[in-house]
Amino acid sequence: MRGLEIRQVTDAELVRDALQGSDRAFGELVRRYQDLLFRHAERMTGRQDDAEDVVQSAFIKAHRSLDRCRDPEHVGAWLFRIGANVCKDFLKSRRATVSLEQVPGLPATADDPQREAEMGSMRDQIERALQSLGVEQREAFVMKHVEGWSYVEMAEALSVSVPALKMRVHRAREELQVLLESYGR
Amino acid sequence: MDSRLQDYLDGDLPLEQLPVELRREAATWDVLLDDIRRTAPAGAPMGLDARVLAAVADKRRRSRPRWFEWLLRPRMVPVPPAAALAAAALVFAVISTVGPSDDGATGEPQVYVQFIVDVPAAETVHLVGDFNEWQPTVELEDPDGDGVWVGRVSLQPGVHQYMFVIDGSDWITDPNAVSYQDDGFGQRNAVVAISSFNGT
Numbered sequence: 001m002r003g004l005e006i007r008q009v010t011d012a013e014l015v016r017d018a019l020q021g022s023d024r025a026f027g028e029l030v031r032r033y034q035d036l037l038f039r040h041a042e043r044m045t046g047r048q049d050d051a052e053d054v055v056q057s058a059f060i061k062a063h064r065s066l067d068r069c070r071d072p073e074h075v076g077a078w079l080f081r082i083g084a085n086v087c088k089d090f091l092k093s094r095r096a097t098v099s100l101e102q103v104p105g106l107p108a109t110a111d112d113p114q115r116e117a118e119m120g121s122m123r124d125q126i127e128r129a130l131q132s133l134g135v136e137q138r139e140a141f142v143m144k145h146v147e148g149w150s151y152v153e154m155a156e157a158l159s160v161s162v163p164a165l166k167m168r169v170h171r172a173r174e175e176l177q178v179l180l181e182s183y184g185r
Numbered sequence: 186m187d188s189r190l191q192d193y194l195d196g197d198l199p200l201e202q203l204p205v206e207l208r209r210e211a212a213t214w215d216v217l218l219d220d221i222r223r224t225a226p227a228g229a230p231m232g233l234d235a236r237v238l239a240a241v242a243d244k245r246r247r248s249r250p251r252w253f254e255w256l257l258r259p260r261m262v263p264v265p266p267a268a269a270l271a272a273a274a275l276v277f278a279v280i281s282t283v284g285p286s287d288d289g290a291t292g293e294p295q296v297y298v299q300f301i302v303d304v305p306a307a308e309t310v311h312l313v314g315d316f317n318e319w320q321p322t323v324e325l326e327d328p329d330g331d332g333v334w335v336g337r338v339s340l341q342p343g344v345h346q347y348m349f350v351i352d353g354s355d356w357i358t359d360p361n362a363v364s365y366q367d368d369g370f371g372q373r374n375a376v377v378a379i380s381s382f383n384g385t
Contacts, residue, residue, distance in 0.1 A: 021318075023238070023242070026238070026241070027234065027238050030234045030237050030238060031234050034228075034229040034233055034234055034237065035227075035228035035229050037229075038226065038228065038229035038230075038233065039225060039226055039227075039228065039229075042225070042226050043225055043226075048226075048230065052229075052230070052233055052236070055229065055233065055237065056233075056236065056237050056240050059237045059240075059241060060237075060240060060241050060244050060354070061353055061354060063241045063244075064321060064350070064353045064354060065321070065353045067320075067321065067322065126217075126220060126221055126224060127224075130221075145218050145221060145222070146221055146222055146225045147225075151195070166191075166195060169195070170186070170191050173186060173191065173194065173214075174186050176217075177186065180217070
């Protein structure tokens with residue numbers, strides 16, 4: 001007698017079902033990968049509402065072009081590429097219209113008011129410094145140091161060579177160092 | 186910044202191999218990077234998935250043409266099979282019957298219909314319609330890169346509604362279609378009537 005067999009539906013199965021018109025399958029893909037896309041978008045844009053817009057646009061694009069996902073087993077990497085590209089397009093369009101002073105810090109979460117103030121100030125400084133970086137440097141820095149990607153993983157996801165990515169991260173660190181020193185850190 | 190410190194931060198050099206004078210700076214970077222990681226959000230805000238799915242459904246239902254209509258100069262021209270390629274070179278957008286066939290499964294007569302549209306700025310162009318359940322399964326091609334996109338589909342004789350999808354997101358109505366049909370959401374679909382070669 002066989003017992004009840006429970007297993008998680010694979011990404012490839014979800015892609016197949018979504019391509020056959022299953023909204024439930026596409027919804028599961030959204031739930032699996034929205035955190036990945038949102039964290040990246042939030043660090044890149046510096047704003048939660050902008051990050052939500054980016055994630056929404058990315059999934060709309062993904063839904064329309066799901067049939068062009070060549071490797072459904074790794075649909076997460078494909079979705080991330082779409083999200084990262086939407087992010088860069090968004091930032092390029094925003095660059096000329098938003099000054100650094102308009103980029104807010106993240107909401108504070110600490111319980112201790114004094115600590116909360118310190119954390120808020122620190123977040124503002126880091127956020128302002130990150131937003132000062134060029135888009136490609138910020139992208140490489142965020143993936144490496146915030147999201148914990150390896151250079152090899154980054155190279156595969158962005159279709160950029162490892163030496164080029166290292167150069168971007170190195171320059172980002174150098175610029176961040178100068179910026180944060182100017183803020184008094 | 187010292188290249189050895191960059192190597193350490195890349196994970197290529199252990200701390201103990203750094204000169205003493207660089208270890209203090211390395212420790213400062215470790216604290217800074219930890220701060221940056223701690224200020225990052227844990228994940229998507231609650232309800233984002235529902236908003237995303239609602240937007241996907243809404244976009245699918247209410248895709249609105251936003252492309253510059255001047256980019257499109259289509260008109261409908263019947264073209265005999267032998268002249269189809271020549272006609273493609275002369276007009277910017279053509280819908281033409283280029284030859285009948287039989288659907289092996291149903292025995293229904295099929296007519297090959299060629300869609301041509303001039304969209305120089307597009308990176309991709311798809312044809313969607315009631316014949317493919319409005320899914321982007323028919324990709325037009327621009328083999329010579331001149332901005333004239335061509336695609337051919339096999340349709341059953343009858344009346345079909347269609348649109349073009351530019352770059353995967355911009356749905357456009359053929360402004361010079363012979364007729365239109367309201368899509369129920371305030372927009373118009375282009376309509377093409379296909380007759381079989383024997384006139385039935």
